[in-house]
Amino acid sequence: MKKTIAILLVIALAFSVFASGSKESGAADGKLMLGMVTDSGTIDDRSFNQGTYEGVQKAAEELGLQCTYLRPSGTTTTDYLTAISDLYDNGYRFIACPGYLFAEAVVQAQEMYPDLMIVIIDDALAAGIGPNTVAITFKEQETGFMAGVATALKVQSGDVGFVGGLEIPAVQKFNWGFQQGVAYANANLGTSVNMDPSNFVYQGSFADLAGGQQLAMAMYDKGVKAIFAAAGGTGVGVINEAKNRRLAGQDVWAVGVDVDQYSVGDMGNGESCVLTSAMKDVAGVAYDQAIAAANGTFKGGVHLNLGVAEGRAGIPASNPNLTPEIEAQVADVAKLIADGTIVIQDTADGLIP
Amino acid sequence: MKGKVISKPLEARKASPLIVSLSAVFLGIAAGCLFILCIGKNPFAGFERILFGALSNTRRVGNTLGMSTQLILIGLSVAFAFKTGLFNIGASGQMLMGGITGSMLAYYLPMDMPRVIYLAIVIVASMAAGAVWGFISGFLKAKFNVHEVVSTIMLNWTAYWIVYDFIPRFIVDPTISVKSKPIETAHTLRADWITDLTGFSTMNYGFFLAIIMCIVIWFVLEKTTLGFNLKAVGANKFCAEYAGIKVNRSIMVSMAIAGALASLAGLTYYCGYSNIMEMGKMPNEGFDGIAVALLGNCSPIGIFFSAIFFGILKMGRGSLAATGIPTEIADTIIATIIYFTATNVILANFWNGLFKSRFERNEARCRAAMDAHGDKRSLEALSHDEFNAYAKEGKALMKEGK
Numbered sequence: 001m002k003k004t005i006a007i008l009l010v011i012a013l014a015f016s017v018f019a020s021g022s023k024e025s026g027a028a029d030g031k032l033m034l035g036m037v038t039d040s041g042t043i044d045d046r047s048f049n050q051g052t053y054e055g056v057q058k059a060a061e062e063l064g065l066q067c068t069y070l071r072p073s074g075t076t077t078t079d080y081l082t083a084i085s086d087l088y089d090n091g092y093r094f095i096a097c098p099g100y101l102f103a104e105a106v107v108q109a110q111e112m113y114p115d116l117m118i119v120i121i122d123d124a125l126a127a128g129i130g131p132n133t134v135a136i137t138f139k140e141q142e143t144g145f146m147a148g149v150a151t152a153l154k155v156q157s158g159d160v161g162f163v164g165g166l167e168i169p170a171v172q173k174f175n176w177g178f179q180q181g182v183a184y185a186n187a188n189l190g191t192s193v194n195m196d197p198s199n200f201v202y203q204g205s206f207a208d209l210a211g212g213q214q215l216a217m218a219m220y221d222k223g224v225k226a227i228f229a230a231a232g233g234t235g236v237g238v239i240n241e242a243k244n245r246r247l248a249g250q251d252v253w254a255v256g257v258d259v260d261q262y263s264v265g266d267m268g269n270g271e272s273c274v275l276t277s278a279m280k281d282v283a284g285v286a287y288d289q290a291i292a293a294a295n296g297t298f299k300g301g302v303h304l305n306l307g308v309a310e311g312r313a314g315i316p317a318s319n320p321n322l323t324p325e326i327e328a329q330v331a332d333v334a335k336l337i338a339d340g341t342i343v344i345q346d347t348a349d350g351l352i353p
Numbered sequence: 354m355k356g357k358v359i360s361k362p363l364e365a366r367k368a369s370p371l372i373v374s375l376s377a378v379f380l381g382i383a384a385g386c387l388f389i390l391c392i393g394k395n396p397f398a399g400f401e402r403i404l405f406g407a408l409s410n411t412r413r414v415g416n417t418l419g420m421s422t423q424l425i426l427i428g429l430s431v432a433f434a435f436k437t438g439l440f441n442i443g444a445s446g447q448m449l450m451g452g453i454t455g456s457m458l459a460y461y462l463p464m465d466m467p468r469v470i471y472l473a474i475v476i477v478a479s480m481a482a483g484a485v486w487g488f489i490s491g492f493l494k495a496k497f498n499v500h501e502v503v504s505t506i507m508l509n510w511t512a513y514w515i516v517y518d519f520i521p522r523f524i525v526d527p528t529i530s531v532k533s534k535p536i537e538t539a540h541t542l543r544a545d546w547i548t549d550l551t552g553f554s555t556m557n558y559g560f561f562l563a564i565i566m567c568i569v570i571w572f573v574l575e576k577t578t579l580g581f582n583l584k585a586v587g588a589n590k591f592c593a594e595y596a597g598i599k600v601n602r603s604i605m606v607s608m609a610i611a612g613a614l615a616s617l618a619g620l621t622y623y624c625g626y627s628n629i630m631e632m633g634k635m636p637n638e639g640f641d642g643i644a645v646a647l648l649g650n651c652s653p654i655g656i657f658f659s660a661i662f663f664g665i666l667k668m669g670r671g672s673l674a675a676t677g678i679p680t681e682i683a684d685t686i687i688a689t690i691i692y693f694t695a696t697n698v699i700l701a702n703f704w705n706g707l708f709k710s711r712f713e714r715n716e717a718r719c720r721a722a723m724d725a726h727g728d729k730r731s732l733e734a735l736s737h738d739e740f741n742a743y744a745k746e747g748k749a750l751m752k753e754g755k
Contacts, residue, residue, distance in 0.1 A: 035675070068677055070674050070680070071680060072671075074627075075631060075634070076627040076628075076629055076631070077627070077629070078555055078628075079627075082416060082668070083671055086406055086675050089405070089409070089413075090676060092675065166531065205531075205633075207633075
């Protein structure tokens with residue numbers, strides 16, 4: 001009896017606290033607040049999450065706006081939706097969601113919050129893009145193509161390989177573009193690089209460092225000279241193996257993905273085993289959309305598919321492992337891609353799937 | 354509250370578990386305030402945000418209850434094993450077994466089945482799966498004296514890899530191959546009327562299941578021979594054996610029931626709160642449940658409220674983070690509370706000492722006043738009001754004496 005009364009008192013006390021503390025705070029000065037929700041990785045993943053947040057942060061700094069990110073408590077649609085509403089209810093009206101895992105949550109959020117501006121990166125939102133949502137995808141095949149050309153020009157002959165994470169469109173397009181790039185160099189730039197289907201594999205995970213390293217070990221043992229690693233954390237395993245081999249005196253390379261991964265391949269002696277990286281400018285698009293949202297020029301309901309022509313895909317501006325001649329040749333190829341002379345397919349037709 | 358205070362002197366001098374738990378919560382929150390102050394933010398604003406995030410509208414209240422559902426059931430599971438002197442650290446694995454059973458049934462059972470029958474099958478089947486999973490640990494403990502902490506941790510990983518194998522084999526989502534195909538709403542524990550009432554929150558039938566389970570477990574523990582046997586084994590295994598209780602059988606039964614409760618939590622989590630299962634994810638809730646059970650003093654009613662408290666912290670942490678205070682603060686508060694609950698002996702001693710000295714002081718005052726009045730009765734014979742009156746008078750007397 002005594003206990004019950006005590007419990008009831010505690011509840012009453014708790015609710016009196018809630019009652020006093022449920023005012024909407026939010027944007028006090030009426031300025032837009034910029035938010036972002038991370039997907040399965042962390043904010044410092046040197047890839048998608050970090051890139052997106054850097055873009056949002058840059059826009060916020062330039063315009064003097066408040067910005068923050070939330071890491072959801074899990075990676076289910078429920079968790080993503082909760083994180084989005086946490087930001088919304090705290091006054092954020094612009095939210096960037098990097099990654100295809102957000103698709104379902106964004107579809108629900110765009111209906112629940114019509115005045116929220118949402119940007120989803122890496123998914124075309126097949127279920128329908130709301131008037132308040134921008135879906136952004138990249139032409140991975142174009143940046144993969146440029147990395148392929150650069151790699152072929154560097155190794156000149158011998159074998160190259162590919163390690164992918166999950167077999168999802170974004171990764172597949174990297175693979176197909178890379179193959180077409182190597183083939184283009186063979187046909188037009190005088191290289192004779194070989195592509196064996198057994199060296200083009202998907203590891204099945206973005207987070208299996210050891211698995212990536214094992215695949216790389218097997219490929220380098222077979223004589224593969226460069227591996228394009230489009231596999232997140234698994235790809236880091238590939239880069240680590242390349243690092244070990246280079247330190248042991250072997251002439252092998254890894255090719256990075258998504259962001260400039262030169263520093264990931266740092267061997268501790270001022271050199272890197274990362275030849276170049278097939279980049280998607282996640283930070284740039286996040287920045288663009290955040291600026292547009294702040295300036296009132298945000299245009300929802302569209303799907304943007306960005307590539308070399310828009311300056312949102314390509315290899316890094318500086319590649320210490322490529323000679324200036326190679327960089328110039330790749331730049332020429334980029335021009336041809338941008339003006340439509342070179343058309344790169346985003347399907348597996350006639351390629352290693 | 355009338356009656357004779359002195360007739361129960363022992364109880365009067367002891368801190369109730371509720372006070373111990375509440376002081377753990379208080380110290381945890383105080384530590385949280387300190388952390389928030391350290392990063393230069395206003396702690397009251399921080400806690401206001403937590404409450405805002407957890408309870409500011411029906412949807413958020415629904416989400417908090419949806420989150421608490423798992424915690425109540427896991428807390429019950431851990432507490433039930435605890436009453437038998439077993440430490441069930443395998444709630445995560447049992448959750449996964451319940452979840453994968455429920456998800457596979459949701460995938461393969463026909464959609465045109467009557468809802469009631471479907472729900473009954475799923476609930477019974479996943480509880481059975483968890484019961485088997487818990488029973489394995491109990492069996493190993495009873496027959497081979499394998500410590501349940503070791504076997505449940507091992508079984509956590511066994512369940513983890515079973516799920517890892519079963520998702521791609523049976524219920525994979527064709528578009529994203531690392532998770533299961535989303536379950537149709539009709540095959541989850543969600544109900545349209547709850548969803549509508551709470552503005553599309555995650556609350557589902559699981560919450561009512563959790564309440565029912567609280568009552569059932571309370572009944573089993575307090576009102577049945579089985580419960581008495583189990584508690585006797587927990588209190589002193591050898592004594593229980595001497596009294597003719599089958600200790601080995603009790604251990605197996607207890608672990609099976611604990612497993613069934615945890616797997617029911619898995620069902621509510623994967624087929625109610627969420628509608629997918631992911632590969633390579635060990636649910637944290639299994640470990641949070643230990644904290645819930647500790648804070649709730651292993652009693653069903655205590656677990657219910659401590660689970661809701663943890664639910665509030667877990668749902669509020671997002672809002673807290675949105676104000677620029679790292680979510681880790683909310684996690685730290687939870688961790689600090691667990692720490693203080695774990696050291697409840699210290700807290701209990703503190704309160705007991707306080708109560709005891711207060712009581713003794715009052716006793717001395719009372720005696721002094723009675724001597725002055727020439728009242729020859731024993732202390733036990735006084736009524737509550739008389740005792741208080743004498744104590745008050747004695748206090749004044751003693752002051753004068755000085």
